[in-house]
Amino acid sequence: MPTVPILMPQLGESIAEATVVRLHFAVGDTVRADQEVIEVETNKAVMGVTTLCDGIISELRAVEGVSYSVGTLLGLLDVTDEEVARTGVDTLESQDAKRTAASQDTNQPEANLHFALDDDDYEEAPLVVPSVKGLPVPTGVMGAHYISPRMRARMDDMGLREADISAVVGTGAGGRVTVEDLERFLDYLEAWPSTNASPMRLAVADAMRRSWTRPLATVGLPVLLDRVLDHRRVQSPKPGLTLYLLRAFAIALAEQPTTAGYLIGEKVVHPRSFDIGVAVQVEDGVVVPVVRRVDQLKLSELVAAYDDLVSRARRRRLTEADTSGGIATVTNFGTFGLTMGTPIPLPNETLILGIGAGVKKPVWSAQVEAFLPATQADLLLTFDHRVVDGGGAGFLLKRVSELLQKPETL
Numbered sequence: 001m002p003t004v005p006i007l008m009p010q011l012g013e014s015i016a017e018a019t020v021v022r023l024h025f026a027v028g029d030t031v032r033a034d035q036e037v038i039e040v041e042t043n044k045a046v047m048g049v050t051t052l053c054d055g056i057i058s059e060l061r062a063v064e065g066v067s068y069s070v071g072t073l074l075g076l077l078d079v080t081d082e083e084v085a086r087t088g089v090d091t092l093e094s095q096d097a098k099r100t101a102a103s104q105d106t107n108q109p110e111a112n113l114h115f116a117l118d119d120d121d122y123e124e125a126p127l128v129v130p131s132v133k134g135l136p137v138p139t140g141v142m143g144a145h146y147i148s149p150r151m152r153a154r155m156d157d158m159g160l161r162e163a164d165i166s167a168v169v170g171t172g173a174g175g176r177v178t179v180e181d182l183e184r185f186l187d188y189l190e191a192w193p194s195t196n197a198s199p200m201r202l203a204v205a206d207a208m209r210r211s212w213t214r215p216l217a218t219v220g221l222p223v224l225l226d227r228v229l230d231h232r233r234v235q236s237p238k239p240g241l242t243l244y245l246l247r248a249f250a251i252a253l254a255e256q257p258t259t260a261g262y263l264i265g266e267k268v269v270h271p272r273s274f275d276i277g278v279a280v281q282v283e284d285g286v287v288v289p290v291v292r293r294v295d296q297l298k299l300s301e302l303v304a305a306y307d308d309l310v311s312r313a314r315r316r317r318l319t320e321a322d323t324s325g326g327i328a329t330v331t332n333f334g335t336f337g338l339t340m341g342t343p344i345p346l347p348n349e350t351l352i353l354g355i356g357a358g359v360k361k362p363v364w365s366a367q368v369e370a371f372l373p374a375t376q377a378d379l380l381l382t383f384d385h386r387v388v389d390g391g392g393a394g395f396l397l398k399r400v401s402e403l404l405q406k407p408e409t410l
Helices: 081-088 091-102 149-158 177-190 199-211 226-233 242-256 299-314 389-406
Strands: 003-007 017-023 036-041 044-051 055-060 067-069 072-079 214-224 262-264 267-269 277-279 281-282 285-287 328-332 350-354 359-365 370-384
Touching: 003 055, 003 091, 003 242, 003 267, 149 177, 149 242, 199 285, 214 389, 226 242, 226 370, 242 277, 242 299, 242 328, 242 350, 242 389, 281 299
Parallel strands: 277 328, 328 350
Antiparallel strands: 003 072, 017 036, 017 067, 036 044, 055 072, 214 370, 262 267, 281 285, 350 370, 359 370
16 A cells, blocks of 8 residues: 655744644544644644645654654555545555656656655654754843853754853853853753753743844833724724724834844845834744734724734744735734833844833823823833934824824824
Protein backbone atom coordinates (compact mmCIF):
# COMPACT_ATOMS: atom_id res chain seq x y z
CA MET A 1 0.00 0.00 0.00
CA PRO A 2 1.43 3.45 -0.92
CA THR A 3 2.62 5.68 1.91
CA VAL A 4 2.23 9.48 2.07
CA PRO A 5 4.32 11.58 4.47
CA ILE A 6 2.72 14.04 6.92
CA LEU A 7 5.19 16.94 7.03
CA MET A 8 5.54 20.08 9.12
CA PRO A 9 4.33 22.68 6.58
CA GLN A 10 5.64 26.18 5.94
CA LEU A 11 3.21 28.06 8.20
CA GLY A 12 4.42 31.54 7.34
CA GLU A 13 7.12 33.33 5.42
CA SER A 14 9.27 33.98 8.50
CA ILE A 15 8.40 30.83 10.46
CA ALA A 16 11.01 28.07 10.54
CA GLU A 17 9.59 25.88 13.28
CA ALA A 18 6.47 25.09 15.30
CA THR A 19 5.62 23.27 18.51
CA VAL A 20 3.16 20.38 18.55
CA VAL A 21 0.25 21.23 20.86
CA ARG A 22 -2.16 18.36 20.30
CA LEU A 23 -2.45 15.13 18.32
CA HIS A 24 -6.03 14.75 17.12
CA PHE A 25 -5.65 11.15 15.92
CA ALA A 26 -3.79 7.97 16.81
CA VAL A 27 -2.13 5.24 14.76
CA GLY A 28 -4.78 3.19 12.97
CA ASP A 29 -7.30 6.03 12.70
CA THR A 30 -8.87 6.85 9.33
CA VAL A 31 -8.61 10.47 8.19
CA ARG A 32 -10.02 12.44 5.28
CA ALA A 33 -8.28 14.80 2.87
CA ASP A 34 -7.61 18.29 4.31
CA GLN A 35 -8.50 17.11 7.82
CA GLU A 36 -6.51 18.64 10.69
CA VAL A 37 -4.51 15.84 12.29
CA ILE A 38 -2.01 17.80 14.38
CA GLU A 39 -2.37 21.17 16.12
CA VAL A 40 0.83 23.21 16.27
CA GLU A 41 1.81 26.54 17.79
CA THR A 42 4.12 29.10 16.22
CA ASN A 43 5.26 32.32 17.83
CA LYS A 44 2.17 34.01 16.40
CA ALA A 45 -0.72 31.58 16.21
CA VAL A 46 -2.11 28.11 16.71
CA MET A 47 -2.52 26.33 13.37
CA GLY A 48 -3.32 22.90 12.01
CA VAL A 49 -1.33 20.36 10.02
CA THR A 50 -3.69 18.75 7.53
CA THR A 51 -3.58 15.64 5.37
CA LEU A 52 -3.22 15.68 1.59
CA CYS A 53 -5.61 12.79 0.96
CA ASP A 54 -7.78 10.09 2.54
CA GLY A 55 -5.91 7.33 4.36
CA ILE A 56 -5.06 5.48 7.55
CA ILE A 57 -2.41 6.78 9.94
CA SER A 58 0.29 4.10 10.08
CA GLU A 59 2.85 6.02 12.15
CA LEU A 60 3.04 9.18 14.27
CA ARG A 61 6.45 10.59 15.12
CA ALA A 62 5.25 13.93 16.44
CA VAL A 63 5.29 14.36 20.22
CA GLU A 64 3.21 16.95 22.07
CA GLY A 65 5.30 19.76 23.49
CA VAL A 66 8.21 19.23 21.08
CA SER A 67 9.28 21.75 18.42
CA TYR A 68 9.96 20.67 14.85
CA SER A 69 11.42 22.51 11.89
CA VAL A 70 9.62 23.01 8.57
CA GLY A 71 9.75 19.88 6.42
CA THR A 72 10.06 17.45 9.32
CA LEU A 73 8.34 14.08 8.94
CA LEU A 74 5.60 14.07 11.59
CA GLY A 75 3.84 10.87 10.56
CA LEU A 76 2.93 8.44 7.78
CA LEU A 77 -0.35 7.80 6.04
CA ASP A 78 -1.26 4.56 4.24
CA VAL A 79 -3.39 5.28 1.18
CA THR A 80 -4.95 3.33 -1.67
CA ASP A 81 -3.76 3.37 -5.29
CA GLU A 82 -7.14 4.84 -6.24
CA GLU A 83 -6.65 7.74 -3.80
CA VAL A 84 -3.19 8.43 -5.21
CA ALA A 85 -4.61 8.51 -8.72
CA ARG A 86 -7.48 10.77 -7.62
CA THR A 87 -5.37 13.36 -5.79
CA GLY A 88 -2.04 13.06 -7.60
CA VAL A 89 -0.28 13.15 -4.23
CA ASP A 90 3.41 12.23 -4.02
CA THR A 91 4.10 9.01 -2.13
CA LEU A 92 7.36 7.84 -0.61
CA GLU A 93 7.49 5.13 -3.26
CA SER A 94 7.03 7.55 -6.18
CA GLN A 95 9.69 9.88 -4.77
CA ASP A 96 12.11 6.99 -4.49
CA ALA A 97 11.38 5.98 -8.10
CA LYS A 98 11.97 9.52 -9.34
CA ARG A 99 15.28 9.69 -7.51
CA THR A 100 16.41 6.36 -8.92
CA ALA A 101 15.48 7.37 -12.47
CA ALA A 102 17.22 10.71 -12.10
CA SER A 103 20.41 9.12 -10.82
CA GLN A 104 20.49 6.72 -13.78
CA ASP A 105 20.01 9.46 -16.37
CA THR A 106 23.63 10.28 -17.13
CA ASN A 107 22.69 12.68 -19.94
CA GLN A 108 20.82 14.99 -17.61
CA PRO A 109 22.94 17.85 -16.21
CA GLU A 110 23.55 17.46 -12.51
CA ALA A 111 22.11 20.88 -11.80
CA ASN A 112 18.74 19.76 -13.17
CA LEU A 113 18.42 16.61 -11.06
CA HIS A 114 15.55 16.85 -8.55
CA PHE A 115 16.16 14.38 -5.75
CA ALA A 116 13.19 13.46 -3.63
CA LEU A 117 13.38 12.31 -0.04
CA ASP A 118 12.35 8.90 1.16
CA ASP A 119 11.33 7.97 4.69
CA ASP A 120 14.91 7.66 5.94
CA ASP A 121 15.90 11.06 4.57
CA TYR A 122 13.46 13.07 6.66
CA GLU A 123 14.78 14.64 9.84
CA GLU A 124 14.24 12.80 13.10
CA ALA A 125 12.66 14.29 16.24
CA PRO A 126 13.26 16.14 18.41
CA LEU A 127 14.54 18.45 15.73
CA VAL A 128 14.90 21.95 17.06
CA VAL A 129 15.27 23.88 20.24
CA PRO A 130 13.33 27.18 20.06
CA SER A 131 15.60 29.62 18.24
CA VAL A 132 14.96 32.49 20.64
CA LYS A 133 16.21 31.62 24.10
CA GLY A 134 16.49 33.67 27.28
CA LEU A 135 17.38 33.21 30.91
CA PRO A 136 14.70 34.51 33.31
CA VAL A 137 16.91 35.89 36.08
CA PRO A 138 16.28 38.57 38.71
CA THR A 139 17.70 41.99 37.96
CA GLY A 140 19.38 44.52 40.16
CA VAL A 141 23.12 43.86 40.14
CA MET A 142 24.99 45.12 37.13
CA GLY A 143 28.35 43.78 35.99
CA ALA A 144 30.80 45.57 33.72
CA HIS A 145 29.61 46.19 30.18
CA TYR A 146 32.66 44.62 28.51
CA ILE A 147 32.18 40.99 27.49
CA SER A 148 35.24 38.98 26.54
CA PRO A 149 35.30 36.92 23.31
CA ARG A 150 35.30 33.71 25.40
CA MET A 151 32.30 34.88 27.38
CA ARG A 152 30.55 36.01 24.21
CA ALA A 153 31.10 32.59 22.63
CA ARG A 154 29.67 30.85 25.71
CA MET A 155 26.63 33.16 25.67
CA ASP A 156 26.10 32.45 21.97
CA ASP A 157 26.22 28.71 22.67
CA MET A 158 23.49 29.13 25.29
CA GLY A 159 21.42 31.65 23.33
CA LEU A 160 21.87 34.37 25.98
CA ARG A 161 21.86 38.15 25.55
CA GLU A 162 23.51 40.84 27.66
CA ALA A 163 20.22 41.51 29.46
CA ASP A 164 20.11 37.86 30.53
CA ILE A 165 23.31 38.17 32.59
CA SER A 166 22.50 41.47 34.29
CA ALA A 167 21.98 39.68 37.62
CA VAL A 168 25.38 37.97 37.54
CA VAL A 169 27.96 39.52 39.87
CA GLY A 170 31.26 39.78 37.99
CA THR A 171 34.57 38.84 39.62
CA GLY A 172 36.74 39.75 36.63
CA ALA A 173 38.77 42.91 36.12
CA GLY A 174 36.59 45.99 36.64
CA GLY A 175 33.63 43.84 37.64
CA ARG A 176 33.55 41.98 34.34
CA VAL A 177 31.36 38.86 34.26
CA THR A 178 33.46 35.81 33.43
CA VAL A 179 32.44 32.41 32.12
CA GLU A 180 33.08 30.99 35.58
CA ASP A 181 30.76 33.60 37.11
CA LEU A 182 28.05 32.62 34.67
CA GLU A 183 28.47 28.90 35.31
CA ARG A 184 28.28 29.44 39.08
CA PHE A 185 25.14 31.50 38.67
CA LEU A 186 23.52 28.82 36.48
CA ASP A 187 24.42 26.16 39.04
CA TYR A 188 22.81 28.34 41.71
CA LEU A 189 19.60 28.60 39.66
CA GLU A 190 19.40 24.85 39.15
CA ALA A 191 17.57 24.48 42.47
CA TRP A 192 14.97 27.14 41.55
CA PRO A 193 11.57 26.06 40.23
CA SER A 194 11.26 26.71 36.49
CA THR A 195 9.05 26.10 33.48
CA ASN A 196 9.78 26.07 29.78
CA ALA A 197 8.89 29.36 28.12
CA SER A 198 6.22 29.04 25.42
CA PRO A 199 6.95 30.04 21.81
CA MET A 200 4.71 33.06 22.37
CA ARG A 201 6.66 34.21 25.45
CA LEU A 202 9.99 33.74 23.63
CA ALA A 203 8.75 35.74 20.65
CA VAL A 204 7.57 38.60 22.87
CA ALA A 205 10.89 38.59 24.74
CA ASP A 206 12.87 38.73 21.51
CA ALA A 207 10.74 41.55 20.09
CA MET A 208 11.08 43.64 23.25
CA ARG A 209 14.85 43.12 23.37
CA ARG A 210 15.15 44.39 19.81
CA SER A 211 12.78 47.29 20.47
CA TRP A 212 14.77 48.44 23.49
CA THR A 213 17.94 48.97 21.43
CA ARG A 214 16.41 52.30 20.33
CA PRO A 215 16.03 55.55 22.31
CA LEU A 216 12.36 55.36 23.29
CA ALA A 217 10.41 58.12 25.02
CA THR A 218 6.82 58.47 26.24
CA VAL A 219 4.49 61.48 26.44
CA GLY A 220 1.03 61.58 27.98
CA LEU A 221 -2.16 63.59 27.83
CA PRO A 222 -5.52 63.26 29.65
CA VAL A 223 -8.52 62.84 27.35
CA LEU A 224 -12.25 63.11 28.07
CA LEU A 225 -14.24 60.04 26.99
CA ASP A 226 -17.84 61.10 27.66
CA ARG A 227 -18.64 61.99 24.05
CA VAL A 228 -17.17 58.72 22.80
CA LEU A 229 -19.18 56.75 25.39
CA ASP A 230 -22.38 58.61 24.51
CA HIS A 231 -21.82 57.99 20.80
CA ARG A 232 -21.09 54.32 21.38
CA ARG A 233 -24.37 53.74 23.27
CA VAL A 234 -26.49 54.51 20.20
CA GLN A 235 -24.44 52.50 17.70
CA SER A 236 -25.38 49.05 16.42
CA PRO A 237 -23.17 47.12 16.51
CA LYS A 238 -21.29 48.95 19.26
CA PRO A 239 -17.63 49.71 18.45
CA GLY A 240 -15.17 49.12 21.26
CA LEU A 241 -13.26 52.04 22.75
CA THR A 242 -10.07 50.67 21.17
CA LEU A 243 -11.61 51.01 17.70
CA TYR A 244 -12.40 54.69 18.32
CA LEU A 245 -8.79 55.19 19.35
CA LEU A 246 -7.56 53.23 16.34
CA ARG A 247 -9.55 55.37 13.94
CA ALA A 248 -8.52 58.69 15.53
CA PHE A 249 -4.88 57.58 15.54
CA ALA A 250 -4.98 56.67 11.84
CA ILE A 251 -6.51 60.01 10.85
CA ALA A 252 -3.91 61.91 12.87
CA LEU A 253 -1.07 59.88 11.33
CA ALA A 254 -2.41 60.43 7.82
CA GLU A 255 -2.25 64.17 8.50
CA GLN A 256 1.32 63.84 9.82
CA PRO A 257 2.80 60.83 7.97
CA THR A 258 6.42 61.61 8.87
CA THR A 259 5.71 60.79 12.51
CA ALA A 260 5.07 57.17 11.50
CA GLY A 261 8.28 56.98 9.49
CA TYR A 262 11.00 54.40 10.07
CA LEU A 263 14.67 55.36 10.20
CA ILE A 264 16.89 53.32 7.86
CA GLY A 265 20.44 54.65 7.69
CA GLU A 266 20.12 58.29 6.65
CA LYS A 267 16.57 57.96 5.32
CA VAL A 268 13.18 58.09 6.97
CA VAL A 269 10.89 55.64 5.17
CA HIS A 270 7.31 56.90 5.15
CA PRO A 271 4.23 54.63 5.41
CA ARG A 272 2.53 53.75 2.13
CA SER A 273 -0.66 52.64 3.87
CA PHE A 274 -2.05 53.40 7.30
CA ASP A 275 -2.42 49.85 8.53
CA ILE A 276 -2.40 49.83 12.33
CA GLY A 277 -2.08 46.94 14.74
CA VAL A 278 -4.06 46.40 17.91
CA ALA A 279 -2.50 44.61 20.88
CA VAL A 280 -4.60 41.63 22.03
CA GLN A 281 -3.79 39.78 25.24
CA VAL A 282 -3.71 36.00 24.83
CA GLU A 283 -2.48 33.21 27.04
CA ASP A 284 1.17 33.84 27.96
CA GLY A 285 1.66 36.79 25.63
CA VAL A 286 0.37 39.42 23.24
CA VAL A 287 -0.44 39.22 19.54
CA VAL A 288 -0.92 42.22 17.25
CA PRO A 289 -3.35 41.73 14.35
CA VAL A 290 -3.29 44.56 11.82
CA VAL A 291 -6.38 46.47 10.69
CA ARG A 292 -5.96 47.66 7.09
CA ARG A 293 -6.63 51.14 5.63
CA VAL A 294 -7.88 52.51 8.94
CA ASP A 295 -7.64 56.11 7.71
CA GLN A 296 -9.87 55.44 4.67
CA LEU A 297 -12.74 53.50 6.25
CA LYS A 298 -15.40 54.86 8.56
CA LEU A 299 -15.77 53.51 12.07
CA SER A 300 -18.92 51.60 11.09
CA GLU A 301 -17.06 49.96 8.19
CA LEU A 302 -14.25 48.77 10.45
CA VAL A 303 -16.33 47.09 13.16
CA ALA A 304 -16.75 43.71 11.46
CA ALA A 305 -13.12 43.41 10.34
CA TYR A 306 -11.86 44.53 13.74
CA ASP A 307 -14.09 42.14 15.69
CA ASP A 308 -13.08 39.23 13.44
CA LEU A 309 -9.37 39.94 13.91
CA VAL A 310 -9.65 40.25 17.68
CA SER A 311 -11.72 37.07 17.92
CA ARG A 312 -9.24 35.06 15.86
CA ALA A 313 -6.33 36.59 17.80
CA ARG A 314 -7.78 35.37 21.10
CA ARG A 315 -8.23 31.90 19.62
CA ARG A 316 -4.67 32.03 18.18
CA ARG A 317 -5.99 31.61 14.63
CA LEU A 318 -4.22 34.50 12.94
CA THR A 319 -2.26 34.05 9.72
CA GLU A 320 1.05 35.67 8.77
CA ALA A 321 -0.85 38.16 6.61
CA ASP A 322 -3.01 39.18 9.60
CA THR A 323 0.00 40.32 11.65
CA SER A 324 2.36 41.83 9.07
CA GLY A 325 2.78 45.29 7.61
CA GLY A 326 1.61 47.44 10.51
CA ILE A 327 3.09 50.94 10.85
CA ALA A 328 2.04 51.53 14.48
CA THR A 329 0.08 49.86 17.28
CA VAL A 330 -2.76 50.77 19.62
CA THR A 331 -3.07 49.14 23.04
CA ASN A 332 -5.91 49.52 25.55
CA PHE A 333 -4.31 48.55 28.85
CA GLY A 334 -7.23 50.22 30.61
CA THR A 335 -9.14 46.95 30.17
CA PHE A 336 -6.99 45.59 33.03
CA GLY A 337 -7.93 48.51 35.28
CA LEU A 338 -4.56 50.22 34.70
CA THR A 339 -4.56 54.00 34.50
CA MET A 340 -0.90 54.47 33.46
CA GLY A 341 1.64 52.58 31.41
CA THR A 342 4.57 52.97 29.04
CA PRO A 343 3.91 50.61 26.11
CA ILE A 344 6.85 49.63 23.90
CA PRO A 345 6.53 49.73 20.09
CA LEU A 346 7.38 46.68 18.01
CA PRO A 347 10.89 46.64 16.51
CA ASN A 348 9.54 47.43 13.02
CA GLU A 349 7.36 50.31 14.23
CA THR A 350 8.12 53.81 15.51
CA LEU A 351 4.96 54.44 17.56
CA ILE A 352 2.57 52.78 19.97
CA LEU A 353 -0.46 54.57 21.41
CA GLY A 354 -1.94 53.37 24.70
CA ILE A 355 -4.95 54.37 26.76
CA GLY A 356 -5.60 53.77 30.45
CA ALA A 357 -8.80 53.06 32.31
CA GLY A 358 -11.44 55.78 32.37
CA VAL A 359 -11.91 57.38 35.78
CA LYS A 360 -14.69 59.72 36.95
CA LYS A 361 -13.13 63.05 37.89
CA PRO A 362 -14.28 66.64 38.50
CA VAL A 363 -13.34 68.58 35.36
CA TRP A 364 -13.61 72.34 35.02
CA SER A 365 -16.28 73.50 32.53
CA ALA A 366 -15.72 76.98 31.11
CA GLN A 367 -19.34 77.09 29.91
CA VAL A 368 -20.90 76.83 33.35
CA GLU A 369 -17.81 77.96 35.25
CA ALA A 370 -17.91 75.01 37.59
CA PHE A 371 -16.41 71.57 38.07
CA LEU A 372 -18.52 68.81 36.53
CA PRO A 373 -18.10 65.02 36.74
CA ALA A 374 -16.51 63.55 33.62
CA THR A 375 -14.85 60.31 32.52
CA GLN A 376 -11.18 60.90 31.87
CA ALA A 377 -8.36 58.60 30.78
CA ASP A 378 -4.67 59.06 30.06
CA LEU A 379 -3.37 58.73 26.51
CA LEU A 380 0.26 57.57 26.36
CA LEU A 381 2.38 57.65 23.20
CA THR A 382 5.75 55.89 23.13
CA PHE A 383 7.95 56.77 20.17
CA ASP A 384 11.40 56.30 18.67
CA HIS A 385 13.11 59.58 19.55
CA ARG A 386 15.41 59.28 16.53
CA VAL A 387 12.39 59.83 14.27
CA VAL A 388 10.00 61.89 16.38
CA ASP A 389 10.74 64.63 18.90
CA GLY A 390 8.70 65.43 21.99
CA GLY A 391 6.96 68.35 20.30
CA GLY A 392 5.89 66.28 17.30
CA ALA A 393 4.70 63.45 19.54
CA GLY A 394 2.77 65.93 21.70
CA PHE A 395 1.13 67.52 18.66
CA LEU A 396 0.11 64.07 17.38
CA LEU A 397 -1.32 63.12 20.76
CA LYS A 398 -3.27 66.37 21.00
CA ARG A 399 -4.75 65.76 17.56
CA VAL A 400 -5.92 62.28 18.60
CA SER A 401 -7.58 63.82 21.66
CA GLU A 402 -9.34 66.42 19.50
CA LEU A 403 -10.69 63.75 17.14
CA LEU A 404 -12.06 61.73 20.05
CA GLN A 405 -14.17 64.79 21.03
CA LYS A 406 -15.95 64.46 17.67
CA PRO A 407 -16.74 60.74 17.51
CA GLU A 408 -19.46 61.28 14.89
CA THR A 409 -16.71 62.23 12.39
CA LEU A 410 -14.86 58.97 12.93
